[in-house]
Amino acid sequence: MNKKGDLNMIGFIGAGSIGGAVITGLVKNGYDENEIIVKGGKSSRTKDLRDQLGFKIVSKIKQLADTDVIFIGVGANALDSVLKELKDIVDGKLVVAFTGTGTVAHLKQVLGYDKVAHAIPNTPVKVGAGFTGITYSDKFTPEDKKKVASILGYTGQLVEVPSEQLGILGTVAGCSPAFLDLFIEALSDAGVKHGLSRELAYDAAIGMAIGASKLAKQSDLNPSALKDEVTSPGGSTIKGVAALEENGFRNAVIKAVDAAEGE
Numbered sequence: 001m002n003k004k005g006d007l008n009m010i011g012f013i014g015a016g017s018i019g020g021a022v023i024t025g026l027v028k029n030g031y032d033e034n035e036i037i038v039k040g041g042k043s044s045r046t047k048d049l050r051d052q053l054g055f056k057i058v059s060k061i062k063q064l065a066d067t068d069v070i071f072i073g074v075g076a077n078a079l080d081s082v083l084k085e086l087k088d089i090v091d092g093k094l095v096v097a098f099t100g101t102g103t104v105a106h107l108k109q110v111l112g113y114d115k116v117a118h119a120i121p122n123t124p125v126k127v128g129a130g131f132t133g134i135t136y137s138d139k140f141t142p143e144d145k146k147k148v149a150s151i152l153g154y155t156g157q158l159v160e161v162p163s164e165q166l167g168i169l170g171t172v173a174g175c176s177p178a179f180l181d182l183f184i185e186a187l188s189d190a191g192v193k194h195g196l197s198r199e200l201a202y203d204a205a206i207g208m209a210i211g212a213s214k215l216a217k218q219s220d221l222n223p224s225a226l227k228d229e230v231t232s233p234g235g236s237t238i239k240g241v242a243a244l245e246e247n248g249f250r251n252a253v254i255k256a257v258d259a260a261e262g263e
């Protein structure tokens with residue numbers, strides 16, 4: 001019984017970066033680890049994670065037969081073979097595949113089963129602050145969706161979008177933690193260049209990113225107006241903004257998203 005009181009035996013196939021992040025977010029935020037069964041890959045990653053979190057490991061996909069919902073977190077190279085193996089036990093279950101590419105139509109076709117969804121979480125799921133976009137097949141009932149949401153809700157926000165929007169949502173929310181990490185690293189490099197210790201520079205850059213994001217979330221103002229509040233007339237911030245623009249900051253971000261989208 002998970003700590004919110006609903007019985008949900010769930011399975012994972014693949015516990016790498018994103019599968020492992022979702023499992024971590026679930027357990028750290030109160031999902032009962034005894035209700036999680038994981039079929040991992042060849043490396044020691046799944047065992048290492050199990051040693052920290054305490055879920056059950058199995059060595060074969062068919063050993064996930066007693067689960068209600070199965071999450072797939074393997075890379076694109078292993079996805080189709082995993083789906084084909086899953087066919088034997090999938091009846092009556094809900095399947096959610098975390099893949100950066102692909103479509104629900106493809107998942108349905110390879111799995112030969114209709115109740116399959118495509119989701120793109122981001123790594124902040126690990127600390128319960130994730131943003132996950134999801135597209136369900138048309139066979140998901142409202143109760144099925146509620147069940148998936150009741151699980152992934154432990155890891156942060158879950159937003160349903162139509163298939164044609166999932167890719168770009170996955171890029172804006174799913175790829176961009178890496179873009180923000182680059183920004184934080186660069187800001188910290190600049191702090192170190194000007195004499196801060198690395199530790200203090202990271203503390204300041206990360207603290208700022210958390211605080212500015214919280215403000216942007218809670219404020220009635222949009223980010224453009226929030227930027228205006230920081231830029232005192234003739235002050236230092238507007239000089240920094242101008243330097244960012246001179247170096248193509250916005251264009252670099254838009255081009256990064258274009259590139260992730262395959263353009």
Ligand SMILES: NC(=O)C1=CN([C@@H]2O[C@H](COP(=O)(O)OP(=O)(O)OC[C@H]3O[C@@H](n4cnc5c(N)ncnc54)[C@H](OP(=O)(O)O)[C@@H]3O)[C@@H](O)[C@H]2O)C=CC1
Binds near residue numbers: 073122
């Ligand atoms: N990383 C991210 O932030 C996000 C990733 N995604 C998508 O998730 C998918 C996985 O990406 P990511 O987590 O980064 O990749 P990883 O390589 O970190 O994880 C994939 C995991 O799958 C395991 N695996 C491979 N084959 C099998 C199998 N037959 N049975 C069980 N486990 C298996 C591997 O295990 P082992 O190494 O032990 O062999 C590995 O740990 C990709 O499609 C990606 O686009 C989606 C959203 C965000």
Ligand SMILES: O=C(O)[C@@H]1CCC=N1
Binds near residue numbers: 099100120170174175
């Ligand atoms: O890099 C990738 O392909 C995945 C998709 C979203 C985040 N990581």
